Amino acid sequence: MHRRAVPAEPLVLPGPWDAASARVFEAAGFPALATPSAGVAAALGYEDGGTPVDEMFAAVGRIARAVDVPVSADVEGGYGLAAAELVERLVEAGVVGCNLEDGEDGRLKDARAHAEFLGEVCAAAAGRVFVNARVDTFVHGDGDPERAVERAALYVAAGAECVFPILAPVAVLPLLRAGIEGPLNVLAPADADGPALAALGELGAARVTFGPGLQRRAAGALREIAAGLTA
Structure with a gap:
């Protein structure tokens, strides 16, 4: 799905936060989905980063079971699980991919140590789980694209099949x-339309995700409905 014949047609993966939203996205025709950890956390009543590991895997498992399309899961930094256990829990949940981020507690992890962990995850996955390595240089680092490229190179060498420099400015x-x-x-x-997504593809995006943006947009719409009911 990540190999594009047409640059202007990136793989667009909306982020379901529960089974109901997953079914909506599937019915709309999306070929795959990618859960956002922050969106799932909000649906479960937690702050971003505060979801207990068992609840996160239970939630992504419900999402995966609710649809017939492939589901990738954002599992933050891996919740401190050993690589083999993390992979087995992903497989048991029924997901086919995962995001793993290289930021923690507001700072970047040591890139080489994180690459070693990614290598262990990829080895344990043995093709069963697609590993998307998130690069947090534009979140916790200095925003230097060269540093992002350097970190990405380590992760690709370790076996990561996709790289996600989150919040990278469009210009870079x-x-x-x-x-x-x-x-x-x-x-x-979250408000990007078809032409905007095509433009990202032209700039190099093979895969486009929305993080928790769609969940937050839906919550905003619900607030407007609720306000109308009390007017």
Whole structure:
């Protein structure tokens, strides 16, 4: 799904936060879905990063069982699980891919240590789980695209099949595309339309996700409905 014949047609993966939203996205025709940890946390009543590991896996399992399309799960930094256990829990939940981020407690992890962990995950996965390595240089680092490229190179060498420089400015996408091997995941705003997504594809995005943006947009719509009921 990540190998594009047409640059303007990236793989667009909306982020369901529960089984109902997953079914809506599937019915709309999306070929695969990617859960956002922050969106799932909000649906379960937790702050971003505060979801207990068992509840997160239970939630993504319900989402995966609710649809027939492939589901990838954002599992943050891996919840401290050993690589083999993390992979087995992903497989048991019924998901076919995962995001693993290289930021923790507001700072970047040591890139080489994280690459070693990713290598262990990829080895344990043995093709059963697609590993998307999130690069947090634009969140917790100095925002230097060259640093993002350097970290991405370590993760690709470790076996990651896609790289996700989250919050990378649109202006640096061509530089990232030129410097990073393999598919590039780009975060789109929740209100992006077809032409905007196509433009991201032209700039190098093979995969487009929305993080918790769609869940937050839906919550905003619900607030408007609720306000109308009390007017």
